[in-house]
Amino acid sequence: SQKIEQNSEALNIQEGKTATLTCNYTNYSPAYLQWYRQDPGRGPVFLLLIRENEKEKRKERLKVTFDTTLKQSLFHITASQPADSATYLCALDIDTNAGKSTFGDGTTLTVKP
Amino acid sequence: SQTIHQWPATLVQPVGSPLSLECTVEGTSNPNLYWYRQAAGRGLQLLFYSVGIGQISSEVPQNLSASRPQDRQFILSSKKLLLSDSGFYLCAWRGTGGLxxxxxxxxxTRLTVV
Structure with a gap:
């Protein structure tokens, strides 16, 4: 079965710096890879989806890369702000027809002013 | 726009009691619907999904069941709750095809079984 590892349980950075979060998977490359933001006590919020034939996708200050050779996705937040502090989840499609995904445990990002 | 409603927000139930969590979706038709559970500090575990009325797929053998009586309604149930059923339950929908x-x-819903 597909296993996902997200880097370190917590990441602390200074405001204005770029945060880089890692998502590694073990088996086949998924057709789609997703990133979500989750605030405490809330449901995850969808941020970006990248397809296996896409190397990079951007949305405002967010950038996602997808390297099927390394079996890795990187999630970058540039010019980070304290409001970016949250847990970020990576998810991989495991059944495209059913829309099923498997999720990593998340990385908690804290941006300090 | 599409919205999803889930209730209640919190629930404290004794062991052995029944459970019913309801989820409704607005602004879309024939959505794929999902129930996930999240343990503290962990990722999401898929419990059930449904691609249509009356169609339920179970992902993990457990004490829970799901039903989809209407196109935009998804219900998670249990006849007798266990302590291990405690967790954060999330309903979700996704556009078909994943594109x-x-x-x-x-x-x-934060469920605590006591």
Whole structure:
């Protein structure tokens, strides 16, 4: 079965710096890879989806890369702000027809002013 | 626009009591619907999904069941709760085919079984 590892349980950075979060998977490359933001006590919020034939996708200050050779996705937040502090989840499609995904445990990002 | 409603927000139930969590979706038709559970500090575990009325797929053998009596209604149930059923339950929908769509999650139900 597909296993996902997200880097370190917590990441602390200074405001204005770029945060880089890692998502590694073990088996086949998924057709789609997703990133979500989750605030405490809330449901995850969808941020970006990248397809296996896409190397990079951007949305405002967010950038996602997808390297099927390394079996890795990187999630970058540039010019980070304290409001970016949250847990970020990576998810991989495991059944495209059913829309099923498997999720990593998340990385908690804290941006300090 | 599409919205998803999930209730209640919190629930404290004794062991052995029944459970019913409800989720409804607005602004879309024939969505794929999902129930996920999240343990503290962990990722999401898929419990059930449904691609249509009356069609339920179970992912993990457990004490829970799901039903989809209407196109935009998804219900999670249990006849007798166990302590291990405690967790954060999330309902979600996703556009069919997955093209450029992630999940839209409800606000979640925090269930504590005592």
């Amino acid at each position: 450029n769509y992630g999940y839209t999650f409800g606000s979640g």
